[in-house]
Amino acid sequence: MSATPQPDWEDLYSQARAVARNAYAPYSRYHVGAAGLVDDGRIVVGCNVENASYGLTLCAECSMVCAMHSGGGGRLLAVAVVGGFDVDDLKMGKPCGRCRQLLFEAGGAGLPVNEHHTLAEILPDAFGPDELR
Ligand code: THU
Numbered sequence: 001m002s003a004t005p006q007p008d009w010e011d012l013y014s015q016a017r018a019v020a021r022n023a024y025a026p027y028s029r030y031h032v033g034a035a036g037l038v039d040d041g042r043i044v045v046g047c048n049v050e051n052a053s054y055g056l057t058l059c060a061e062c063s064m065v066c067a068m069h070s071g072g073g074g075r076l077l078a079v080a081v082v083g084g085f086d087v088d089d090l091k092m093g094k095p096c097g098r099c100r101q102l103l104f105e106a107g108g109a110g111l112p113v114n115e116h117h118t119l120a121e122i123l124p125d126a127f128g129p130d131e132l133r
Pocket of ligand 1: 025028030031032047048049050057058059060061094095096099
């Protein structure tokens, strides 16, 4: 049995910053990058992908969760999110409400987001899979 992977936060922020450069954000010009540690040790990343219809925009966290499942599934153990207009000066990102819900499904209440918060703190009393069992 292998040990639970531990997050290397500097590496997660670095990968989040790197993927944020790939954001397709011609409308808002706001770049977001997300990087997550999966329980099998993989690092998955995602960037925001905007759309001319605006409302169909995919957030970076959404892209990252899709990458996790597309790459074989698993559970998120830690997530770093960065965002900003200047890709050379990205700040810590705040996941939007919909993304908090997606992260809850993929990592649960204890999921650390940007090192200093857990999902339970930023999405208290969440509706989740347990309600449907
Ligand atoms: N965005 C994300 O990628 N994640 C969030 O949690 C918040 C917002 C993106 C969507 C849009 O492309 C841009 O940031 C401005 O809202």
